[in-house]
Amino acid sequence: xxxxxxxxxxxxxxxxxxxxxxxxxxxxxxxxxxxxxxxxxxxxxxxxxxxxxxxxxxxxxxxxxxxxxxxxxxxxxxxxxxxxxxxxxxxxxxxxxxxxxxxxxxxxxxxxxxxxxxxxxxxxxxxxxxxxxxxxxxxxxxxxxxxxxxxxxxxxxxxxxxxxxxxxxxxxxxxxxxxxxxxxxxxx
Amino acid sequence: xxxxxxxxxxxxxxxxxxxxxxxxxxxxxxxxxxxxxxxxxxxxxxxxxxxxxxxxxxxxxxxxxxxxxxxxxxxxxxxxxxxxxxxxxxxxxxxxxxxxxxxxxxxxxxxxxxxxxxxxxxxxxxxxxxxxxxxxxxxxxxxxxxxxxxxxxxxxxxxxxxxxx
Amino acid sequence: xxxxxxxxxxxxxxxxxxxxxxxxxxxxxxxxxxxxxxxxxxxxxxxxxxxxxxxxxxxxxxxxxxxxxxxxxxxxxxxxxxxxxxxxxxxxxxxxxxxxxxxxxxxxxxxxxxxxxxxxxxxxxxxxxxxxxxxxxxxxxxxxxxxxxxxxxxxxxxxxxxxxxxxxxxxxxxxxxxxxxxxxxxxxxxxxxxxxxxxxxxxxxxxxxxxxxxxxxxxxxxxxxx
Numbered sequence: 001x002x003x004x005x006x007x008x009x010x011x012x013x014x015x016x017x018x019x020x021x022x023x024x025x026x027x028x029x030x031x032x033x034x035x036x037x038x039x040x041x042x043x044x045x046x047x048x049x050x051x052x053x054x055x056x057x058x059x060x061x062x063x064x065x066x067x068x069x070x071x072x073x074x075x076x077x078x079x080x081x082x083x084x085x086x087x088x089x090x091x092x093x094x095x096x097x098x099x100x101x102x103x104x105x106x107x108x109x110x111x112x113x114x115x116x117x118x119x120x121x122x123x124x125x126x127x128x129x130x131x132x133x134x135x136x137x138x139x140x141x142x143x144x145x146x147x148x149x150x151x152x153x154x155x156x157x158x159x160x161x162x163x164x165x166x167x168x169x170x171x172x173x174x175x176x177x178x179x180x181x182x183x184x185x186x187x188x
Numbered sequence: 189x190x191x192x193x194x195x196x197x198x199x200x201x202x203x204x205x206x207x208x209x210x211x212x213x214x215x216x217x218x219x220x221x222x223x224x225x226x227x228x229x230x231x232x233x234x235x236x237x238x239x240x241x242x243x244x245x246x247x248x249x250x251x252x253x254x255x256x257x258x259x260x261x262x263x264x265x266x267x268x269x270x271x272x273x274x275x276x277x278x279x280x281x282x283x284x285x286x287x288x289x290x291x292x293x294x295x296x297x298x299x300x301x302x303x304x305x306x307x308x309x310x311x312x313x314x315x316x317x318x319x320x321x322x323x324x325x326x327x328x329x330x331x332x333x334x335x336x337x338x339x340x341x342x343x344x345x346x347x348x349x350x351x352x353x
Numbered sequence: 354x355x356x357x358x359x360x361x362x363x364x365x366x367x368x369x370x371x372x373x374x375x376x377x378x379x380x381x382x383x384x385x386x387x388x389x390x391x392x393x394x395x396x397x398x399x400x401x402x403x404x405x406x407x408x409x410x411x412x413x414x415x416x417x418x419x420x421x422x423x424x425x426x427x428x429x430x431x432x433x434x435x436x437x438x439x440x441x442x443x444x445x446x447x448x449x450x451x452x453x454x455x456x457x458x459x460x461x462x463x464x465x466x467x468x469x470x471x472x473x474x475x476x477x478x479x480x481x482x483x484x485x486x487x488x489x490x491x492x493x494x495x496x497x498x499x500x501x502x503x504x505x506x507x508x509x510x511x512x513x514x515x516x517x518x519x520x521x522x523x524x525x526x527x528x529x530x531x532x533x534x535x536x537x538x539x540x541x542x543x544x545x546x547x548x549x550x551x552x553x554x555x556x557x558x559x560x561x562x563x564x565x566x567x568x569x570x571x572x573x574x575x576x577x578x579x
Contacts, residue, residue, distance in 0.1 A: 002246060002257055004238045008265070015266050016290035020383045024400065026470065032494060033472030035402070042405065042496050043381070043390070043398040043471035047435040048428075054435075055428030060417060067416045074415075075401075075408025082402055101297040109290055113383070114400040115390035137387045139399045157408075289385050 010092075017090045018109040037086060049143040057145075065153055072157020080161055083110065115139060116155070133159050191279035216278055219326065223276050226323045230272045237318060238265055241310045248306060260300055263291060264307040271330035280333055288337040296341045308335050380470040392467065394443040403500040410501065410508075422510050429514015436515070437522030440464050464519070472496065473512075487548030487573060490516055495543045498536035507535035507560075509543050516547050529553040534566035551578060 017023070017036075024041060026033050033041040056064035084095050087106055091098060104121060111119045117137035140152050196205065196213060205213070230237075242261055249257065266287060274283035295304055312331055316324055380393050390398040413421035441452050444463060452460060457480070465476050474494035482488055497509045509532045517530035531553045534544035544566045546556050555578045556569050564572070 002242050002254060002261065004235055004242050004261065004265070007258060007261060008235070013262055013266055013269075015287060019286050019290065020385070021286060024381075026380075026472070028469060030494065031469035031473060031475040033400075033470075040403050040496070040499065041472055042401050042403070043392075044401060044405070045392070045436070045439075045467070045471060046397040047439050048432045049397075049399060050435055051428050051431035055431040056424065058431070059420070059424040059427050063416070067413065070416050071408045071412030073408075074411040075404050078404035078407050079402060082404060102294075105290070105293050105297055108293065112385055112388035115383070115398055116388060118388040137389055139389065139397050142397065285385060 014091050016109060017086065017106060018113040020113040023113050035086075037089070039082065046139070046143050049140060053144050068153035069157045072154040073161050074157075075154065076158035076161030079158065083107070111135075133163070191277045191282070193277070194279070219278075222323065223278070223326060226319060226326060227272050227276050229319065229323075230268065233318060234265070234268065237314050238268070238311075240314045241307060244310050244314075245303075245307055248310070249303060252303060256300065256303055259298060260303040260307045263295065263300065263304050264311055266291065267308065267331070267334050268311060271327060271334065274330045275327050280330065283330055283333060284337070288334060292337055292341045295338055301338065301341060304338055305335070308338070380467070392470075394439070394447075394467065396439065396443075398471065403496070406497055406500040409511075410497075425510040426514040426517075429511045429516075430518035430521075431514075432511075433515040433518020433520070434522050435518075436464075437519045440519075482574065485573075485576075487546060487552050489570070490545040490547060492543045492545065495536055498543055501537055503539055504537045506538060507532040507543075508537045509535060509545075512543070513545055516545055520547055531556050531560070533560060533569050546573075 023036050024033065025036065033043060035041055052068070053064070056067055060067050083106075087098065087103070088095055091102070095103065108119055111117065117135050117139060119133060119135045122132040122134055135152065135155060138152050138155060140154055144152075193213075193216070196209070238261065241264060242257070245257055245261070246252075270283045270287040274280060295301055308331065312328075315327065319327065381398065382391050383389075384391065390400065392398050409425065410421065413424055417424055444452050444455075444460070448455070448463075458478075461478055469475060473496055474492050476493070477491040479489040479491070492509070492512055495509045495512060497511055501508050513530040513532050517528055520530075521528045527550070528547055529550050530545050530547045532543060532545050533556055534540050534542075536543050546553065546569065552573065556573070559569050559572060
């Protein structure tokens, strides 16, 4: 028989770690935002997101897409480590032992709370060896110049590292490349 | 719905509260002792109540894998805890935004709608025996909200570790 | 097809004329259904950790090498310029008066308040030398410097660009900005000099020669230009 007392061994049940009401904290006196773990957060206003596109284009021209992707990769690499630590601490279990479904649900919720829009994983192409990540309401696409070309390079970079690291370290099921669908501004 | 206490703070600088606003605040205050006593019962008897749910659930679903039953019981306990807090604050928004928006995704991914519906029905059944009808009336809207939200989650054909490639 | 985001902050809809709205919960409205965050001024916000700063700095260094500082400064300038337009719009809507006929200190404090709520640190503006054509800005807890830590040189090019871009637009005169003291040099706060290109070039020269912020202040106040 199942004992509820055993289920509640530590008297706590992990729920939505990334609920914005508890995840994001502000200290107005100090001009600081932080996460529930005490890590510093920043809110990028839309004027800064726009400026990243125009500023980089001014300085690096055509290469700006590559630059953004590379910045996204660095961003993703560091963010992934943090995400992993946060989840491992909260669920009190190493990521390698965490159910994939819980990992993905946390990632989706994290995406929402950070205001990056919504994301979902589409497995329709898994027989061809890649995974499609769809994002909606991307603030990056929303603030980028409306050129009709893909613009979510930052997200692509983040996802490439993010899902790549998860695959490499924890989940042999992601056997081949992780690919992203980058929605264009016109897709929205 | 927003907590009646929270709305009171909004416009202190501009105006005094209207008669109906004071009345709804008054109603909340009058109901508060009852809310606190329900909250105490739930807090103190959580284990006993949920063990009853667990026992009946296993009888009802003899073929369900113990992992699924355990998962559903955890969802049930979370719902109970959040509904208790929501009832205390008289704030459905609290339950919706803190728990249900997230839990509906979890239920979808793990495909536990059916068993969660059974757990929820059993919980209400067990609570109805432990609480007076007047008390149950204060708690019920929150369970209705949870059942309603979770029943709307369509089962998803989703990634599992085994099924990716 | 383009889409117009309906940026409407519910707390603001309830109470549109409230000005002291920089309590964190009121300033940001999270829309969990869309996964978007909108601030009091109906601007869209994106939350990030310090990893964003690392990503920007490391990613650029890898791609453009030594030019990364200048590139980040340019991004800052673009940011400041765009923010000046955005600010003018919300300021005039919120306070119902022309930005240019408003007390300067009040105007500047109002501009910086959202940055405080957004976690970019506190600031202090010293307008004492403005008649001579320059001014100093102190930033406490710079997001860039705090992220990168003690690296022995100024690192807050993003803030420098932001000030240059914003003030250039505000006073309609080409201004530049340089960080002359930084948390990343072991100081307790960051100090920026804002002024015409000539003065900024001079400050940059003195800085390279090993001058401290205090030395640079002295040089400038005695009217030196190298």
